[in-house]
Amino acid sequence: MLAEKGRWSGLASIAFHLSFLFIGLGAILAGTLGFDESLDLPDGLTAPVPHSELRVTSHGFDMKTVPVKEGDRITGYRPSVYSTDLELTDGGEALARKTITVNDPLRYSASNWLLTLITSSKINFHQSSYYQSSNGYVSVLQVTYKPGKSLIYVGFGLMMAGICALYFPHRRIWVKADESGTLLLGGRTNRSKVIFQRDFDRIANELRHTLGKQEA
Numbered sequence: 001m002l003a004e005k006g007r008w009s010g011l012a013s014i015a016f017h018l019s020f021l022f023i024g025l026g027a028i029l030a031g032t033l034g035f036d037e038s039l040d041l042p043d044g045l046t047a048p049v050p051h052s053e054l055r056v057t058s059h060g061f062d063m064k065t066v067p068v069k070e071g072d073r074i075t076g077y078r079p080s081v082y083s084t085d086l087e088l089t090d091g092g093e094a095l096a097r098k099t100i101t102v103n104d105p106l107r108y109s110a111s112n113w114l115l116t117l118i119t120s121s122k123i124n125f126h127q128s129s130y131y132q133s134s135n136g137y138v139s140v141l142q143v144t145y146k147p148g149k150s151l152i153y154v155g156f157g158l159m160m161a162g163i164c165a166l167y168f169p170h171r172r173i174w175v176k177a178d179e180s181g182t183l184l185l186g187g188r189t190n191r192s193k194v195i196f197q198r199d200f201d202r203i204a205n206e207l208r209h210t211l212g213k214q215e216a
Contacts, residue, residue, distance in 0.1 A: 001174065001175045001176075002172065002173075002174045003172070003173050003174070004170070004171060004172040004173070005170075005171045006168040006169055006170045006171055007170060008165075009165045009166075009168045009169055009170045009190070011165070012161070012162045012163075012164075012165030012166055013162065014162075015158045015159075015161050015162040015165070016158070016159060016162030016163065017162075018155075018158050019155045019156065019157075019158035019159035019162060020155070020159075021155070022151045022152070022154050022155030022158060023151070023152050023155035023156065023159075024155075025148065025151050026148035026149065026150070026151030026152035026153075026154075026155060027148065027152065028148070029147045029148030029151070030146050030147060030148040030149065030152070033145070033147050033148075034144075034145050034146045034147055034148070035050060035051050035143075035144070035145050036142070036143075036144045036145075036146075037050040037051070037142075037143045037144075038128065038140060038141070038142055038143075039056070039140070039141040039142075039143050040138050040139075040140055040141075041056065041058045041084070041138065041139045041140075041141055042058065042133065042135060042136065042137070042138045042139075043058050043060055043061050043135075043136045043137055043138075043139075044058065044059070044060075044136075045057070045058060046058075046089075049088075049123065049143060050143055051145070052123070053090060053091075054088055054089065054090050054095070054108075054123070055088075055089050055090070056086055056087070056088050056089075056125065056141075057086070057087045057088075057089065058084055058085065058086060058139055059085040059086070059087060059097075060084070060085045061082070061083070061084050061085075061130060061136075061137040061138075061139050062082065062083050062084075062085075062099075063079050063081070063082040063083075063130070063137075064079070064080050064081045064082070065077040065078060065079055065080060066078060066080045081101060082101070082102075082127065082130055083099050083100060083101045083127065084099070084100055084127055084130075084139040084141075085097070085098075085099045086098060086099070086100055086106050086125055086141075088106065088108055088125075095108060096108045100125060100126070100127045101127055102126070102127050102128075105124045105125050105126040105127070106124070106125040107122045107123070107124050107125075108122060108123050108125075109121055109122040109123070121145075121147040122145070123143065123144070123145045124142075124143070124144045124145070125141050125142075125143055126141065126142040126143075126144070127139065127140075127141065128140045128141060128142040166191070169189050169190055169191045169192045169196070170189065170190045171187070171188075171189045171196060171199075172187060172188050172189070173185070173186070173187040173200065173203065174186050174187070175207075183207075183211070185203075185204055185207065187200050
């Protein structure tokens with residue numbers, strides 16, 4: 001008779017070592033192909049997207065303000081929300097258009113959905129800040145491209161799974177009767193041997209006690 005617990009914990013070592021492969025591959029993709037650039041884009045103008053053949057156009061900057069009060073008197077106004085209407089094009093062909101805010105960027109991927117899911121290969125246009133020039137408002141965009149980010153997340157997930165699995169060792173206990181009818185009890189574990197020895201001795205003692213009662 002055989003009993004075991006934590007059968008799948010042996011995969012913990014494989015998951016832990018695979019995590020370094022995913023993290024390393026993701027870091028290589030991000031370091032060689034990725035970028036993080038700042039782009040100043042005046043209203044109504046078009047600018048090339050860094051490290052690509054794409055172009056981005058600002059169709060207008062908009063800002064909402066709220067009054068600043070001292071008591072019941074309004075002393076001025078401060079920005080509450082600012083946004084930019086962006087359009088992304090390639091060779092004159094429109095690819096995407098969105099009004100972005102600080103926490104709602106424009107994201108575009110030229111890859112198929114599976115490659116995008118695996119590598120996070122999206123170009124992101126964040127509304128970083130703005131300023132006013134002699135010709136009007138200028139949107140300051142943060143343009144980022146971080147391929148491999150999903151691989152890094154998967155790697156850290158595998159690493160955590162591997163570490164957590166260390167707390168659930170693979171244990172096996174078996175009982176066998178020899179030709180004379182004597183019961184042989186054995187067991188093994190892949191880690192936490194001291195704790196396993198304590199549990200094994202407890203099971204052995206309980207088995208002796210149970211068999212002793214049956215013989216009586």
